[in-house]
Amino acid sequence: MSPEYEAGFDVSGRLLAEERAGDNAPPLSVSELSAVLKRTVEDRFGHVRLRGEISGFKRAASGHLYLCLKDDNAVIDGVMWKGGAQRLPFAPQDGVEVIATGKLTTYPGRSKYQIVIDRMELAGEGALMALLEKLKAKLATEGLFDRSAKRAIPFMPRTIGVVTSPTGAVIRDILHRLEDRCPTNVLLWPVLVQGQGAADQVARAVRGFSAMQPGGPLPRPDLVIVARGGGSIEDLWSFNEEIVVRAVAECSIPVISAVGHETDTTLCDYAADMRAPTPTAAAEMAVPVRADLMAMLTEQGLRMDRAVRRGAAQARERLEMQARLMPTPDMLLAPQRQRLDQLSGELGNCLRHRVSDARAHLNQAGGALRPALLHQHLARAKERLDRQRLRPDYLSRVFRDRATAFDRLSRLFVSVNPDLPLARGFARVMAEGRLVRSVAEAQAAGAVLLHFSDGAVGADVGPRSTSPTLEMAPPQAISPSSRSSHKAQERGENRQQDLFS
Structure with a gap:
């Protein structure tokens, strides 16, 4: 007997499981x-x-x-x-x-x-620094820290936006430093600067300043300062978060990062347009010294006044030199005076010569106006006038010729009138607004319109094989006398009255 069998295991290869005596381990699902x-x-x-x-x-x-x-x-x-x-x-x-x-x-x-x-x-500061270096390398690869993308800080911003805690010493230091150097408007966006949710609040504040539009209820900042006091790397970690770094890099307003003391460095410093070692230094970078500006303006004003005075003095000297070199009025007018005297002397002689010439010309013209010449010229003009007069017989001949031509045109118009044959029993066949000229065109149209002298009537035209045979009346002989009388009658009816009859 095998050991397995002695130990209570069934090795007989049974197909169905069975309960055995002494088995207290029921199967579990x-x-x-x-x-x-x-x-x-x-x-x-x-x-x-x-x-x-x-x-x-x-x-x-x-x-x-x-x-x-x-x-x-x-x-x-x-x-x-x-x-x-x-x-x-x-x-x-x-x-x-x-x-x-x-x-x-x-x-x-x-x-x-x-x-x-x-x-x-x-797990310790080493792990924290490893995470920081990894995130720094990732953001640097995306170009968020490129120096070429950095913008210049405005020389004198009218409004400065500050992102920091409202209860810390940072905002008081910034305001005090701005008041000492150059007072300006400050907009504070209060945020948490460490702990849970601090990174989200800082990023939301930076994006909020960037989204402000000019002309709104609050002035849009010309500069944004992201500030926090010093601390350990854990305390400053909110400014190493990716959401804060991206918000600073994407801000449409120049940003100064003033996080920690001079030895503290965060990723926010790399993404900002300028890094300040302390919040107080950020305020100094943001605005110039008002006293220095006033002194500079005063100096510039004095220099400008001296420059204007020097320029005026030099211009006066040049004017005096030019005035000494310019000729006097007597020297300028002397040639004209001499010329005037010369012309005055010649004026009398010229007038006498002109009168003599005019008198000679008048005598010559008066000698040509003799009465015989005038009568001869009048006779020639009368002959030309007689030739230009209109004779009544000539006008009558022209009118008769025009009346004859008009009569011919009137008779031609009557002869080509398409409605004239309709009065003699003919009909004009039309289909779709066109004249039907053959049996094929009539059969192709199917429906035609017959125009008579007193109106029009429609008709259906079938194929040639089904159309009834039309009996044609024998032609009646028309005597020449009746034909001529008929034509005369037509001419009498349609002839227009002669305008000259």
Whole structure:
């Protein structure tokens, strides 16, 4: 007998399972076993802290976080629900070493055990710096830190927008420094500068200033200062968040970053158009010194006054020199006076010569006006007038010729009138507004319109084979006398009255 059989195992290869005497282990379903394992794991490991590197990080549409924590030899799945994910002070990424606090449980759907994370922290300052360098390299690759994209700070902004805490010493230092140097309008957008939700508030404030339109209820800032006092890297971490860096880089208004003290550096400093070592230094960079401006304006005014006076003096000297070189009025008018005297002397002689010439011309013209010449010229004009007179016989002949031509045209018009044959019993056949000239055209049209002298009537035209035979009346002989009388009658009826009869 085999050992397996002696130990109570059935090795006979039975097809159906059967209850055996002494067997106190009834079979469990998969769900029951999974529930037992779940209770066992949760009771044994109710609260744990794990240190590991994030891998396979994924944020679901519902807001839950799914990831794996691994070290050199093992991997465990992890999940963080939406409520805990919203409270995270940093953005999880693959490769970041963290310490996760939560409880172990199982997921029966895949027969896996996992940790439900309640809180997650970076595993020391080294992990925090590694996350910072990774995010810095990513944003630098996208060009957010390019120097070519930096804008110049306005020389004297009328309105300055400040993004900082309303209760800290930073805003008081900025206002005090601005008051000392050059008073200007300040718009404060109060935000949290550290802790949960600080990054979202700072990014929303920067985007809010950028979205303001000129001419609105509040003046649009010409410059934005993002400021915070000094602190540890954890305290300043909100200004390293990607949402803040992108908001500063995309702002349409020049931005000065004044986060921390001189030795503190954040990613917000790289994205801003200018970095200030302290908030007070940011206020100094934002505006010039009013006293220096007044002194400079005074100096410039004095220099301008001296320049104007010097220019006027030089212009006066040049004018005096030019005046000495210019000729006097007597020198300018001397040639004209001499010319006037010369012309005055010649004027009398010219007038006498002109009168003599006119008298000679008049005598010559008067000698040509003799009475005989005038009568001869009048006779020739009378002959030309007689030739141009209109004779009545000539006009009568012209009128008769025109009347004869008009009579011929009238008779021709009557002879070509298409309605004249209709009075003699003829009809004009029309189809679709056109004249029908043949049997084929009439059959093709089908329906025709017959025009008589007293009106029109429609008719249907069938094929040649079905049309009835028309009997034609024998032609009647027409004597020449009757034909001529008929034509005379037509001419008498249609002839227009002669205008000259």
